[in-house]
Amino acid sequence: MTDPVTIALDAMGGDHGASVVVPAALRVLARRPDIRLLLVGDEDIVEHALAGRGAAFGDRLAVQHASQCVEMDEPPSRALRFKKDSSMRVAINMVKEGRAQACVSAGNTGALMATARYVLKTLPGIDRPAICTSLPTMKGHTWMLDLGANVDSSPEHLFQFGVMGSVLATAVDGNPSPGVGLLNIGEEEIKGNDTVREAASLMSAGSMNYIGFVEGDDVYAGVADVVVCDGFVGNISLKTGEGVARMIAYFIKREFSRNLLTRLAGLCALPVLKAFRRRIDPRRYNGASLLGLRGTVIKSHGGADELAYANAIEVAAVVVRQSVPERIRSQLETMLAERQAV
Amino acid sequence: MTDPVTIALDAMGGDHGASVVVPAALRVLARRPDIRLLLVGDEDIVEHALAGRGAAFGDRLAVQHASQCVEMDEPPSRALRFKKDSSMRVAINMVKEGRAQACVSAGNTGALMATARYVLKTLPGIDRPAICTSLPTMKGHTWMLDLGANVDSSPEHLFQFGVMGSVLATAVDGNPSPGVGLLNIGEEEIKGNDTVREAASLMSAGSMNYIGFVEGDDVYAGVADVVVCDGFVGNISLKTGEGVARMIAYFIKREFSRNLLTRLAGLCALPVLKAFRRRIDPRRYNGASLLGLRGTVIKSHGGADELAYANAIEVAAVVVRQSVPERIRSQLETMLAERQAV
Numbered sequence A, B: 001m002t003d004p005v006t007i008a009l010d011a012m013g014g015d016h017g018a019s020v021v022v023p024a025a026l027r028v029l030a031r032r033p034d035i036r037l038l039l040v041g042d043e044d045i046v047e048h049a050l051a052g053r054g055a056a057f058g059d060r061l062a063v064q065h066a067s068q069c070v071e072m073d074e075p076p077s078r079a080l081r082f083k084k085d086s087s088m089r090v091a092i093n094m095v096k097e098g099r100a101q102a103c104v105s106a107g108n109t110g111a112l113m114a115t116a117r118y119v120l121k122t123l124p125g126i127d128r129p130a131i132c133t134s135l136p137t138m139k140g141h142t143w144m145l146d147l148g149a150n151v152d153s154s155p156e157h158l159f160q161f162g163v164m165g166s167v168l169a170t171a172v173d174g175n176p177s178p179g180v181g182l183l184n185i186g187e188e189e190i191k192g193n194d195t196v197r198e199a200a201s202l203m204s205a206g207s208m209n210y211i212g213f214v215e216g217d218d219v220y221a222g223v224a225d226v227v228v229c230d231g232f233v234g235n236i237s238l239k240t241g242e243g244v245a246r247m248i249a250y251f252i253k254r255e256f257s258r259n260l261l262t263r264l265a266g267l268c269a270l271p272v273l274k275a276f277r278r279r280i281d282p283r284r285y286n287g288a289s290l291l292g293l294r295g296t297v298i299k300s301h302g303g304a305d306e307l308a309y310a311n312a313i314e315v316a317a318v319v320v321r322q323s324v325p326e327r328i329r330s331q332l333e334t335m336l337a338e339r340q341a342v
Helices: A018-031 A043-052 A076-082 A087-096 A109-120 A155-173 A196-205 A216-221 A231-256 A260-279 A308-319 A323-341 B020-029 B043-052 B076-082 B087-096 B109-120 B155-173 B195-205 B218-220 B230-256 B260-279 B308-322 B326-342
Strands: A005-010 A035-041 A060-064 A102-107 A130-137 A141-143 A180-183 A210-214 A224-230 A288-291 A296-299 B005-010 B037-043 B060-064 B104-105 B130-137 B139-143 B180-182 B209-216 B224-227 B289-292 B296-299
Touching: A005 A018, A005 A087, A005 A180, A005 A296, A005 A308, A018 A043, A018 A060, A018 A308, A035 A087, A035 A308, A035 B230, A060 A087, A076 A109, A087 A102, A087 A109, A087 A296, A102 A231, A102 A308, A109 A288, A109 A296, A109 B020, A130 A155, A130 A216, A130 A231, A141 A155, A141 A231, A155 A180, A155 A196, A155 A224, A155 A288, A155 A308, A155 A323, A180 A196, A180 A216, A180 A323, A180 B209, A196 A210, A196 A323, A196 B005, A216 A231, A216 B230, A231 A260, A231 B218, A231 B230, A231 B260, A260 B230, A296 A308, A296 B296, A308 B155, A323 B087, B005 B020, B005 B087, B005 B308, B020 B043, B020 B109, B020 B308, B037 B043, B037 B087, B037 B308, B043 B060, B076 B109, B076 B224, B087 B104, B087 B109, B087 B296, B104 B308, B109 B289, B130 B218, B130 B230, B139 B155, B139 B230, B155 B180, B155 B224, B155 B260, B155 B289, B155 B308, B155 B326, B180 B218, B180 B230, B195 B218, B195 B326, B218 B230, B230 B260, B289 B326
Parallel strands: A005 A035, A005 A102, A035 A060, A102 A296, A141 A224, A180 A210, A180 A224, B005 B037, B005 B104, B037 B060, B104 B296, B139 B224, B180 B209, B180 B224
Antiparallel strands: A130 A141, A130 A288, A288 A296, B130 B139, B130 B289, B289 B296
């Protein structure tokens, strides 16, 4: 059997802290003998949560005490300066020290990014890390980045995002040559702003499988395997999509609860609507990678439940098993060498 | 009775040209005695389309010949230079000459914006026009701008968009003090890029009802009456939303057509699903205003059908009746005077 992967979990992070992280950890351990987990946080709280589930520490589950906790709305600079013994910081330290191969946190995104970057540093050739997740599409799923780590990106940054996204898509999906699209407001070469146009010329020059500009509606049509954009645009695009899905769910529910007849129709349709919901269940897509770091850090949604958080832990295991950081490093080296050879 | 509003229609524009514009015109004339329409385009084609419907010109329906047509993928600069007798250009000329009070086109957005700006000019104090439309939300609808007229905007531009959007919301909805939100990646003051932060300080200083930052998912939750953003972000956000809605419709349809049982469930649920679709039917939201010009120009979706195009014509009538351009001019004057008084 392969060596187990050790993953440090920020047990205090997120809206629900240990009450979600601990049961999610137990769920993963029950089905994945190849994973070891370290629960990082207040020892008493973690033990209490474990005892409440009739579980205990063991070979594959340990605790690492941390006395502080980063608040969900705490400015990243404050967290960096004053929370040196936070569960988030200690979990990242364990990756740095080689005691874990990855960490997962549902805490404050800004603080997680700033701390991970400060502690782990970026890979050679990477200026800025980016947040990348998979999203459902009509054809399967797509990888999108950056989703908010950066508020403005140069053409070179967008190029690096393209490399990182490609590597992730290859590593996780086994896709040998993922098609990379650049998010823009038109498909013709003449459209878009200067940054996007320059990024397009960088991305089309090398061996990246650059497929051209994609528009907002192409993301969910599944036109590209990887969609690259700056973090401002990516975050707004991601959240707009969530907002539309929520509005549609709200209206469907309201129409079915209008009167007795529509309620009956709703009962008929329930199994089908549930099957549909499973398909685009955001919990199945939980676990965004902070790419470009010298180590694996996975961000879970702050409001994640047990199932969603468990998914984020499994994403971490895949990213480690597939040596994503090392592959990003070597892929980027290859592509920059190509550029200099021209 | 009030004087009729005269609206020039670019009868050649859009994916379907006269075969949609002509029946849409007849539909509007049948129910709106206060509207006169001018069909601008190839006289033979227009007459043929009219005859095909058993209709003829009359008091409230006339034709204005134009020998050219702007292609859907034609670069704006080319259209401006070589298509001086296009149906689009002639329709805009009629607004300039006072022979129509508004024009509607389903043609190429870039060419429409460039031509309208060149022929009509911007209002005093407005640097750049913006594209604004209403979108469905959980609470009703919201107005969003810019949706793609500009690829990068300064804080001052975003402020002007806020003024224009407020005026439109007041004029159309009768909302005396519409709440204006600025699209950003976080609700806290510390987040976002410099442009958005500076725009926030301009918008919160005067008498605009500025409600703060809104995130992507807030747009469809109906948090703000007006959502301001630059055209790059707005266009991607709008299209992402369309993409998600299309993906959901596709999956719902697929789940219901899985087998005989799900098909039966679908039959039960059909009236309810249809009621739901009517509620977010994009055709009911067709007709985006090009704001900030010395005249009223309405952009219809290129693929609009008869019902959608008729809606765009009625939007034009409301914007004219409510004197939107004049009100933008005076509102902006008031707000700039406030700023200087500080």
